[in-house]
Amino acid sequence: MTTGSTAVPRPAIDAALAGRLVDTQFPQWSALPLELLEPAGSDHVIYRLGDDLTVRLPRHADAIGQAAKEAAWLPRLAPHLPLAIPVPVAVGRPDFGYPWPWAVSRWLDGEVATAESLGDSPRAAVQLAEFLTALQACVPEDLPAVDGGADIAVGGEGLAGEPLAVRDRATRAAIAELDGVFDAAAMTELWDAALDAPAWDRPPVWFHGDFHTGNLLTVDGRLSAVIDFGGLGVGDPACDLMIAYTLMSAGSRSAFRTALGVDEATWTRGRGWALATGLNAYTTYAAVSPRVAAQTSRQITEALIG
Numbered sequence: 001m002t003t004g005s006t007a008v009p010r011p012a013i014d015a016a017l018a019g020r021l022v023d024t025q026f027p028q029w030s031a032l033p034l035e036l037l038e039p040a041g042s043d044h045v046i047y048r049l050g051d052d053l054t055v056r057l058p059r060h061a062d063a064i065g066q067a068a069k070e071a072a073w074l075p076r077l078a079p080h081l082p083l084a085i086p087v088p089v090a091v092g093r094p095d096f097g098y099p100w101p102w103a104v105s106r107w108l109d110g111e112v113a114t115a116e117s118l119g120d121s122p123r124a125a126v127q128l129a130e131f132l133t134a135l136q137a138c139v140p141e142d143l144p145a146v147d148g149g150a151d152i153a154v155g156g157e158g159l160a161g162e163p164l165a166v167r168d169r170a171t172r173a174a175i176a177e178l179d180g181v182f183d184a185a186a187m188t189e190l191w192d193a194a195l196d197a198p199a200w201d202r203p204p205v206w207f208h209g210d211f212h213t214g215n216l217l218t219v220d221g222r223l224s225a226v227i228d229f230g231g232l233g234v235g236d237p238a239c240d241l242m243i244a245y246t247l248m249s250a251g252s253r254s255a256f257r258t259a260l261g262v263d264e265a266t267w268t269r270g271r272g273w274a275l276a277t278g279l280n281a282y283t284t285y286a287a288v289s290p291r292v293a294a295q296t297s298r299q300i301t302e303a304l305i306g
Contacts, residue, residue, distance in 0.1 A: 011098050013045045013057050025092050043230055057102045066230035067091045067103035080138045083131050084225035108225045110217030115247055122255040125248055127223050129259035136205035136237055161235025164269055165195055167276045174279035186304050194272020198265040200236035207237045212246040241270025242277055245302040274303040
């Protein structure tokens, strides 16, 4: 859930570079073909490596800690979760002019979830609530003690969640920019309510941090896996409620909220997270990606509905 950017130039990434990195650092996989996966997320260029592996190379400096973080924590969380998650295999080092660590993980079969296929499914909504409940309950024995102010550093990337208020300036600027595209008065009312809602006052819990449709996989129309834990952290779980607005309709959203047992303050903060992240993605990508424009328009509209 990055909020800023960096002045470090984005490196050029292509199959030739990915192949050289794999061949020199992991020669046991040098004979395997690379296939670019599109559309990929905004944080990584992703290649399928043979039948069983993926290579993920960060596009920008805000994502450079994700490989180490996933390698450190996902194996500890996986046994406690009801859906499959990525299995890290190796972390590569910078080389050939590519400046950052990169990752190799096991391939997970499946299609990316869509609102069209699962948005009206109470079963899927309850499954997602069960996943978040299990994630929030995870306390592996080898996990360090975490308090409300902890910022456990892994590979240079902390785990402490950020407060919603850090997005205030950018969100209000986006509301003003998109006045006329969406209802600015309604967005301001929701944003003010989210910032005014009581803060999370219970022990910090694990959150996914980027819990939206693009990070859910399905097999035969059913949820099978949750991917891309680059935003993984510990703190207020309200950020993960964005899934209620990126995927679900009003009916399935109600089933999700009931199954998860979300209080009013957390639900309101979750709507704020959905609005803020939707506006950020819309202002950044909508002009160049009709797919993102459609997805984030839905997210913003559903967040306003509640």
